[in-house]
Amino acid sequence: MQNPTSFLKKLRYFWKRSQFPVQGPIEISTVDKLIIFLICIVISIISSYKILLVPSLEISDIFSWGVTFAEVLFVCGFLILISRKENPNINSRQILLIVALLLIVQMIKNIFGSGLSPLSIIVPPALIISQGMGTITALAWVSIASLSWPDSLTNINSNLLLITLICACIVSVLGGKIRSRAQLLQLSIFVPIGALISQWILIGNEEYSLVDKQEILTSNSKIFSDSFLLAIIMLITILFIPIFESIFGLLTKARLLELADKEKPLIRRLSIEAPGTFEHTLLICGLAEEATRMIGGDIDLIKTGSLYHDVGKLHAPNWFIENQDGSKNPHDEIDDPLKSAEVLQAHVDEGLKFARKNRLPKPIANFIPEHQGTLKMGYFLNKAEEKKLNFNESDFRYKGPIPQSKETAILMLADGCEAALRAMDINASGNEALETISKIVNSRKVDGQLKDSNLSKGEIFLIKKSFLNVWKRIRHRRIQYPTTKNNTFS
Numbered sequence: 001m002q003n004p005t006s007f008l009k010k011l012r013y014f015w016k017r018s019q020f021p022v023q024g025p026i027e028i029s030t031v032d033k034l035i036i037f038l039i040c041i042v043i044s045i046i047s048s049y050k051i052l053l054v055p056s057l058e059i060s061d062i063f064s065w066g067v068t069f070a071e072v073l074f075v076c077g078f079l080i081l082i083s084r085k086e087n088p089n090i091n092s093r094q095i096l097l098i099v100a101l102l103l104i105v106q107m108i109k110n111i112f113g114s115g116l117s118p119l120s121i122i123v124p125p126a127l128i129i130s131q132g133m134g135t136i137t138a139l140a141w142v143s144i145a146s147l148s149w150p151d152s153l154t155n156i157n158s159n160l161l162l163i164t165l166i167c168a169c170i171v172s173v174l175g176g177k178i179r180s181r182a183q184l185l186q187l188s189i190f191v192p193i194g195a196l197i198s199q200w201i202l203i204g205n206e207e208y209s210l211v212d213k214q215e216i217l218t219s220n221s222k223i224f225s226d227s228f229l230l231a232i233i234m235l236i237t238i239l240f241i242p243i244f245e246s247i248f249g250l251l252t253k254a255r256l257l258e259l260a261d262k263e264k265p266l267i268r269r270l271s272i273e274a275p276g277t278f279e280h281t282l283l284i285c286g287l288a289e290e291a292t293r294m295i296g297g298d299i300d301l302i303k304t305g306s307l308y309h310d311v312g313k314l315h316a317p318n319w320f321i322e323n324q325d326g327s328k329n330p331h332d333e334i335d336d337p338l339k340s341a342e343v344l345q346a347h348v349d350e351g352l353k354f355a356r357k358n359r360l361p362k363p364i365a366n367f368i369p370e371h372q373g374t375l376k377m378g379y380f381l382n383k384a385e386e387k388k389l390n391f392n393e394s395d396f397r398y399k400g401p402i403p404q405s406k407e408t409a410i411l412m413l414a415d416g417c418e419a420a421l422r423a424m425d426i427n428a429s430g431n432e433a434l435e436t437i438s439k440i441v442n443s444r445k446v447d448g449q450l451k452d453s454n455l456s457k458g459e460i461f462l463i464k465k466s467f468l469n470v471w472k473r474i475r476h477r478r479i480q481y482p483t484t485k486n487n488t489f490s
């Protein structure tokens with residue numbers, strides 16, 4: 001029989017594994033917390049105060065107001081919790097955006113009552129939230145916005161509310177997946193058309209004659225004008241999404257793809273000033289993309305993250321082996337392992353500076369320090385030992401942090417394997433390549449670099465397999481690069 005303690009330990013392990021991502025959310029300052037809390041209080045007040053506006057106030061009214069107030073405050077808190085769970089990198093500005101949108105929607109409901117279709121109030125914000133914060137956060141937001149009405153729900157057609165909920169859910173699900181602005185435009189046309197047809201079927205067409213042109217154009221033709229208004233507001237929202245991206249630092253799929261454009265000035269600079277690093281980056285993109293696809297990670301995120309992971313090498317391209325033409329190596333000239341280690345660390349520090357200057361979103365900038373983690377700079381550490389220098393081991397380790405997500409961990413593994421696979425003999429067998437990959441991956445694992453990434457054993461196996469597949473694919477068209485002793489510079 002299984003020992004209860006080990007059973008509990010196993011249970012705890014599986015519970016922890018299921019809590020993806022394992023990364024703890026970013027700390028939010030007390031001032032921001034206070035502002036967010038105050039907005040939630042205001043939302044709760046404007047969602048519940050109408051209960052108190054009765055001619056003769058009774059205890060039961062006050063009690064029902066208290067319950068509604070607490071209910072709205074609780075769901076606001078729950079919404080924030082869900083958004084932080086789905087996006088560990090979410091910052092206070094983005095949480096403010098979520099609660100501010102809820103506040104605006106509740107205010108509009110108060111001002112217009114049932115005069116304005118819930119479709120136009122709830123669907124467009126759902127598009128912004130799903131694009132910037134993901135589907136689950138958007139669905140949570142939609143359920144709160146659809147269920148909490150300051151006025152009695154009897155004023156609103158229940159079928160219309162159902163159509164609104166379905167449209168908002170469709171927008172939330174598709175909005176989290178959409179990869180281009182063109183698809184967004186399609187969504188803003190097809191959702192209103194879908195809403196129009198659904199209203200026509202569910203709410204009834206006997207009230208409005210769509211054959212009568214006069215009626216279509218007047219505000220009496222509410223079904224038509226509701227959907228038309230929804231289409232207009234959605235189109236305006238799409239126009240404003242890039243502004244939301246830059247003000248609130250949202251990372252939409254479309255923004256990720258734009259950043260992955262190789263004509264972006266920083267990537268263009270990398271290809272001209274550090275062609276070797278650029279080539280290394282492209283190879284890593286291939287390895288990392290395949291591995292991420294295999295484990296079901298975020299492919300767009302890793303593709304863009306890989307492109308920018310070594311931009312810091314632009315500060316001194318010729319100090320990195322892949323950019324040297326073989327004639328001279330500045331590291332040999334200075335002959336100081338400690339200084340060389342500083343130059344290697346600088347490619348991370350300078351990379352973060354480039355990221356700030358070029359306003360790269362945080363999840364992309366995270367790839368810069370996390371792809372190196374706290375790895376040992378083995379080559380220079382050995383040199384320092386040979387020279388019998390006085391040093392600490394930490395002088396020859398990157399400052400970290402270690403990979404905090406599956407994607408940054410995959411990039412670290414791809415970064416380590418790329419140089420080794422590139423240097424392999426053209427006639428090497430698949431088993432030899434797998435052995436090399438396993439050796440590098442295991443060394444990272446033993447060094448504790450993967451412990452925060454939440455990669456399971458099965459996923460690590462799949463990553464190794466996918467690296468092997470990519471290597472097999474590129475082997476036949478591979479140019480054999482000159483192998484040097486110090487090919488561990490990256």
Ligand SMILES: [Fe+2]
Pocket residue numbers: 309310347371372490
């Ligand atoms: Fe690097």
Ligand SMILES: [Fe+2]
Pocket residue numbers: 280309310415490
């Ligand atoms: Fe690299």
